[in-house]
Amino acid sequence: MMNLLKIVYEAGIVGAGGAGFPTHKKLSGEFDTVIVNAAECEPLLESDRCVMRNYAAMIAEALSVIRRETGASRVVIGTKKKYEREIAALRSAFAEAGADFEIFGVSSFYPAGDEQVMIYEITGRTVPPGGIPLALGIVVLNITTVLDIWRALHGVPVTEKLVTVTGEVKRPVILKTPVGTRVTDCIAAAGGTLVDPWMLIKGGPMMGRQFGMSEAEAQTIGKADGGLIVLSPDHALPTFSRKPLKRMINEAKSACIQCSYCTELCPRYLIGHKMRPHRVMRSIATGTNQNDLTDAVLCCECGICELFSCPMRLSPRRINVYVKGILRSSGAKLEDRSIYPEHAKVRDYRRIAQKRFIARLELGKYDHHIDEVVEYTPKTVSIPLKHGVGRPSEPVVSVGDVVNRGDVIASVPFDDVGCVIHASIDGVITCTDGQINITREERTRT
Numbered sequence: 001m002m003n004l005l006k007i008v009y010e011a012g013i014v015g016a017g018g019a020g021f022p023t024h025k026k027l028s029g030e031f032d033t034v035i036v037n038a039a040e041c042e043p044l045l046e047s048d049r050c051v052m053r054n055y056a057a058m059i060a061e062a063l064s065v066i067r068r069e070t071g072a073s074r075v076v077i078g079t080k081k082k083y084e085r086e087i088a089a090l091r092s093a094f095a096e097a098g099a100d101f102e103i104f105g106v107s108s109f110y111p112a113g114d115e116q117v118m119i120y121e122i123t124g125r126t127v128p129p130g131g132i133p134l135a136l137g138i139v140v141l142n143i144t145t146v147l148d149i150w151r152a153l154h155g156v157p158v159t160e161k162l163v164t165v166t167g168e169v170k171r172p173v174i175l176k177t178p179v180g181t182r183v184t185d186c187i188a189a190a191g192g193t194l195v196d197p198w199m200l201i202k203g204g205p206m207m208g209r210q211f212g213m214s215e216a217e218a219q220t221i222g223k224a225d226g227g228l229i230v231l232s233p234d235h236a237l238p239t240f241s242r243k244p245l246k247r248m249i250n251e252a253k254s255a256c257i258q259c260s261y262c263t264e265l266c267p268r269y270l271i272g273h274k275m276r277p278h279r280v281m282r283s284i285a286t287g288t289n290q291n292d293l294t295d296a297v298l299c300c301e302c303g304i305c306e307l308f309s310c311p312m313r314l315s316p317r318r319i320n321v322y323v324k325g326i327l328r329s330s331g332a333k334l335e336d337r338s339i340y341p342e343h344a345k346v347r348d349y350r351r352i353a354q355k356r357f358i359a360r361l362e363l364g365k366y367d368h369h370i371d372e373v374v375e376y377t378p379k380t381v382s383i384p385l386k387h388g389v390g391r392p393s394e395p396v397v398s399v400g401d402v403v404n405r406g407d408v409i410a411s412v413p414f415d416d417v418g419c420v421i422h423a424s425i426d427g428v429i430t431c432t433d434g435q436i437n438i439t440r441e442e443r444t445r446t
């Protein structure tokens with residue numbers, strides 16, 4: 001087991017599904033079940049499907065090693081039923097490897113790929129409010145993380161990403177590109193934009209971060225990134241997100257009709273958590289019942305309440321984010337950690353079909369399957385020193401050093417939360433201040 005953790009640490013693997021938690025830390029917990037998340041939580045993204053289609057044998061091999069080394073008794077792939085071609089590829093690879101890994105297909109709803117929702121779908125159990133899956137003896141790995149583990153087992157660290165580039169681009173693609181590639185290079189590799197001006201969502205449309213054109217210039221692909229969506233700044237999504245916080249709070253005070261639709265459709269409420277956004281809105285509006293405010297810490301920020309449920313177009317999600325910040329700085333803790341199984345009784349009728357959700361977000365015209373994988377290697381990369389949860393890595397190279405792809409360029413100790421970082425292209429180090437820049441040139445080591 002220790003050997004596997006060391007291999008994963010040295011390869012610099014972090015969760016590829018979003019938060020970028022170091023995978024060696026995750027695997028060091030005690031668990032008997034491994035759930036592989038291959039449900040592509042966010043609309044429009046296609047990278048998980050691409051991994052299932054093209055790397056099924058590698059997934060089977062890596063999971064066999066993970067099961068052997070960790071002693072896990074159950075391995076389940078959680079994906080969407082509609083991914084028939086991908087499920088067939090996995091089944092055939094598992095049969096070839098003689099592995100009895102389960103494949104669990106969920107219906108196509110949002111947010112099927114939310115870690116806690118996925119656990120509920122597969123096991124019928126609720127992760128304790130404020131807790132993590134290990135509390136149930138479960139570890140959840142994104143399918144791309146499993147592919148990264150396979151590469152690590154073969155001596156290859158994390159240096160490249162599969163990134164869905166879609167939206168208002170000429171040729172939507174899945175780009176296979178080095179970590180540190182500028183997002184503007186990725187957009188150019190997808191044929192450029194169809195609109196001008198444009199804005200960018202890095203990640204999925206619901207939980208991704210939004211950037212204007214000039215801000216996007218400074219953005220590069222990190223280890224936890226899997227999607228770039230180009231939209232017109234006039235699109236409903238960015239327009240809605242630009243609403244200032246003060247206005248949202250005023251709207252909560254003046255326009256929330258306490259219909260509680262936000263709560264009734266909240267996926268965390270529906271797995272039995274005391275997540276009641278309408279109560280948070282009421283507390284913000286009236287300044288009473290501070291206990292209700294602590295519900296906000298249970299919010300996974302999926303955005304259903306503000307972009308689907310609320311008839312008044314209010315923003316319970318952003319209010320929750322605001323309240324979470326206040327609670328963190330005041331040290332307030334969640335007091336009621338009970339699970340309410342009765343919330344889940346209506347769950348089957350309240351899942352939101354992905355198609356309907358995409359239509360509501362006015363993203364229907366970009367909702368197409370992308371088969372094409374394009375390899376793209378830029379002349380320069382700019383690699384962040386932080387790739388998710390944890391502390392930034394310390395550079396171990398200096399300006400002028402010549403590096404080859406795969407060389408360690410920054411590190412954190414094994415026991416710290418963070419990740420080792422490797423050169424993603426051959427070249428010369430041109431900056432180590434805040435990020436590591438590498439420029440390709442002929443003169444590299446052999």
Ligand code: SF4
Binds near residue numbers: 257261262313314
């Ligand atoms: S859905 Fe909107 S109006 Fe209804 S309670 Fe929630 S925030 Fe208020």
Ligand code: SF4
Binds near residue numbers: 299304
């Ligand atoms: S964003 Fe809204 S719907 Fe999603 S978990 Fe938070 S409160 Fe619930």
